[in-house]
Amino acid sequence: MIRISVLRESDLTNDIEVGAVVSALQTQVHDHFAPVWGVDAEVQFVSGPPPRGSWWLVIMDDSEQANTLGYHDMTDECLPLGKVFLKTCADAKVSWMATASHEVLEILVDPAINLTVLRQDDDGQAPLELYSYEICDACEADQFGYKIGDILVSDFVYPAWFESFHKPRSTQFDYCGRITEPFQLLAGGYATTRDLKAQGDWTQTAAKASMARNLTGAVAEYRGRPLVAGSRRERRRRGRAAWKASTLPAARSARARVQLPPHPMVHAAGLVMSATAPSPAIVTTASEKKTVTSEIQRALDTIKPKADSLPNSDSMQSALQSAMDQAQRADRNSSLNGAIPDDFHLALVLSSINGSAGRARQIRTMDLFGTQQYEDLDPGWLGSLFNRLKSQPVPFPTHLERKIDPTVRISNQARIAIAGDWGTGNASSRNIANRIHDLKADHTIHLGDVYYSGTDDEERSKFVGGWPSGTNASAPSFALNGNHEMYSGGEGYFVDVLTNPKFRAQQVLSYFALVNDAWIICGLDSAYYASDFLYQIGNLDSVQLGWLRDMGQAARRAGKKVALLTHHHGIDLDPDLNLVTYQQPLWDQVNRALDGGPDYWYWGHVHAGIGYKSVASGGRSVLARCVGHGGVPYAPFPNPANLGDNAVKVDWAETTRANDPDEERRALNGFMLLSFDGPHLLEEFRDENGNVRHSVKS
Numbered sequence: 001m002i003r004i005s006v007l008r009e010s011d012l013t014n015d016i017e018v019g020a021v022v023s024a025l026q027t028q029v030h031d032h033f034a035p036v037w038g039v040d041a042e043v044q045f046v047s048g049p050p051p052r053g054s055w056w057l058v059i060m061d062d063s064e065q066a067n068t069l070g071y072h073d074m075t076d077e078c079l080p081l082g083k084v085f086l087k088t089c090a091d092a093k094v095s096w097m098a099t100a101s102h103e104v105l106e107i108l109v110d111p112a113i114n115l116t117v118l119r120q121d122d123d124g125q126a127p128l129e130l131y132s133y134e135i136c137d138a139c140e141a142d143q144f145g146y147k148i149g150d151i152l153v154s155d156f157v158y159p160a161w162f163e164s165f166h167k168p169r170s171t172q173f174d175y176c177g178r179i180t181e182p183f184q185l186l187a188g189g190y191a192t193t194r195d196l197k198a199q200g201d202w203t204q205t206a207a208k209a210s211m212a213r214n215l216t217g218a219v220a221e222y223r224g225r226p227l228v229a230g231s232r233r234e235r236r237r238r239g240r241a242a243w244k245a246s247t248l249p250a251a252r253s254a255r256a257r258v259q260l261p262p263h264p265m266v267h268a269a270g271l272v273m274s275a276t277a278p279s280p281a282i283v284t285t286a287s288e289k290k291t292v293t294s295e296i297q298r299a300l301d302t303i304k305p306k307a308d309s310l311p312n313s314d315s316m317q318s319a320l321q322s323a324m325d326q327a328q329r330a331d332r333n334s335s336l337n338g339a340i341p342d343d344f345h346l347a348l349v350l351s352s353i354n355g356s357a358g359r360a361r362q363i364r365t366m367d368l369f370g371t372q373q374y375e376d377l378d379p380g381w382l383g384s385l386f387n388r389l390k391s392q393p394v395p396f397p398t399h400l401e402r403k404i405d406p407t408v409r410i411s412n413q414a415r416i417a418i419a420g421d422w423g424t425g426n427a428s429s430r431n432i433a434n435r436i437h438d439l440k441a442d443h444t445i446h447l448g449d450v451y452y453s454g455t456d457d458e459e460r461s462k463f464v465g466g467w468p469s470g471t472n473a474s475a476p477s478f479a480l481n482g483n484h485e486m487y488s489g490g491e492g493y494f495v496d497v498l499t500n501p502k503f504r505a506q507q508v509l510s511y512f513a514l515v516n517d518a519w520i521i522c523g524l525d526s527a528y529y530a531s532d533f534l535y536q537i538g539n540l541d542s543v544q545l546g547w548l549r550d551m552g553q554a555a556r557r558a559g560k561k562v563a564l565l566t567h568h569h570g571i572d573l574d575p576d577l578n579l580v581t582y583q584q585p586l587w588d589q590v591n592r593a594l595d596g597g598p599d600y601w602y603w604g605h606v607h608a609g610i611g612y613k614s615v616a617s618g619g620r621s622v623l624a625r626c627v628g629h630g631g632v633p634y635a636p637f638p639n640p641a642n643l644g645d646n647a648v649k650v651d652w653a654e655t656t657r658a659n660d661p662d663e664e665r666r667a668l669n670g671f672m673l674l675s676f677d678g679p680h681l682l683e684e685f686r687d688e689n690g691n692v693r694h695s696v697k698s
Helices: 015-037 086-091 096-109 232-238 292-306 313-332 344-358 380-388 427-439 456-464 491-497 501-506 542-558 586-593
Strands: 002-009 041-045 055-060 081-085 116-120 127-132 146-148 151-153 190-195 202-206 266-268 271-273 407-409 415-419 443-446 477-479 512-515 519-523 561-566 571-574 579-582 600-603 609-612 615-617 620-627 650-653 670-677 680-687 692-697
Touching (some): 002 096, 015 041, 015 096, 015 146, 015 151, 041 096, 055 096, 081 086, 081 096, 086 096, 292 313, 415 427, 427 670, 456 491, 477 501, 519 542, 542 561, 542 586, 561 586, 609 692, 620 670, 650 692
Parallel strands (some): 002 041, 002 055, 407 512, 415 443, 519 561
Antiparallel strands (some): 116 127, 127 190, 190 202, 266 271, 415 670, 512 519, 571 579, 609 620, 609 650, 680 692
């Protein structure tokens, strides 16, 4: 495994910002780049001397820092080194974050800056020119990048971009899908080329002016970017003989004498977590009053005096501080008691508190920001938790590699109960389980999310044990993957859930299809390949997209309706701003694969119950339903009649409070019952007491 150490030698940014960028880079490298190019890496933000054997990415102010790394091109071990110049980026009005992404991807593909491809004349005879193997230059303009969370990263081309035999639009040429043919340059992009006929030097070939006019915004800064000393384009021109081995600044001159770990390390906000941190105990008394913030502070107070003797103490403190900030933010904003955090660190903190030492006492969702007493903690729980969780997701099984059919035959009069974000273990989710059991549905489906982090003990205690099975003996239940399951690398979900007899019909796949004479109901895994570090943005891989396309085409040929189940949402509605957004890339992926979209789409993720009116999509009408109110407390919606815009309108949303004495502000939780009768469908939103809140018959 390649390890890239990210060093900050710039005064124009800070460790927090660099850490966030490194997190996005790790997601991009592992989830987006590696499956295409076959090269993976661990991207680590290091505050001290980088470990031996690692490549470097150095964040600098400008290329004039001759006393540090300004004109040097390799590490002191003669390993690849990339550089990002923040002042140079600012002067050129380009994002240094996207530039860092650009640099990381290109050193992984061409670390020695010596790879080229021969592009020939149309007749395939005489050589025309060499193209350097730079995978971000052709689409490097910031306007063509994409975001992972809040971090802008660079688009990059696929190997097919260098293969002239491909016909236009015959395959994918770049990650974002804007390039349509080999060697095409987007506005602001360029290629480093060498004309072999003229025996010329390396030059920059820019996008045609006609292409530039298609881009909104200024692109002149891209066309005229200088050959910055130390940049890849400058190094390719001057040749290896002029390269020098790099030296570290004085502050880093004490070289780290550490061994590389034998197992993958866990990245949290770009920080390297130790898998073997010691566990000095924190001594407390039973009478002490504890809160989430007090326990985090207690761990911080214990670690700080011993920072010099604890491995990776800086990383542990940073993760704890991030959790503290999230908890305090929630308190200041007067969030609902029990609101589940999306912050990765706090979710892990709460999982560890909940499962510490294997004691039976559980933290209730309503006590999330209250004064519930927890078991004694020590700073070692952070290291042990990260050791138990996986730095990389568990393998993603597909029907192709397993040579199985992921379809399940169901009755033409099947009844299916659906709940999303149910895995909380709280009173409302238990009530929902009892109501689903009373209805005796044939099949039950969970749309994903077991809190706080989908660890193996949480999957067993908060989901599998209490989930109500359907009455169908061969296919009682199904479960989708969620973003919180992926916080623990998906191990609890793929190992503990999918191997449980309740979910045997899934055949250990995280996607499936239920089929009868009138319907095809596809359940997809939108979490495993989610497009950001926190798995918040739903995304599908090529295997699922191809399978979905085949299923959709088969359904249309047979005159069947298509229903879709995902954890992540296709439409987002902010009731405070009355703002509707289509969630990318999932919305576009689904609608392209199904040639306009499904007839029905059910999702969770958003903690609410919402029924949308039909949404126009590619000549079809999609009936979208949010069923993410299975256990997490959320505020009631305002008047649904006033929500939405011209394209998206709300038919129904839960507006009634639950009359919960422990949390007076929360709305009714609930689930959905689907009753099929040939081509007809009765949809019923039901609350945690089993009452029908809204129904639609078609």
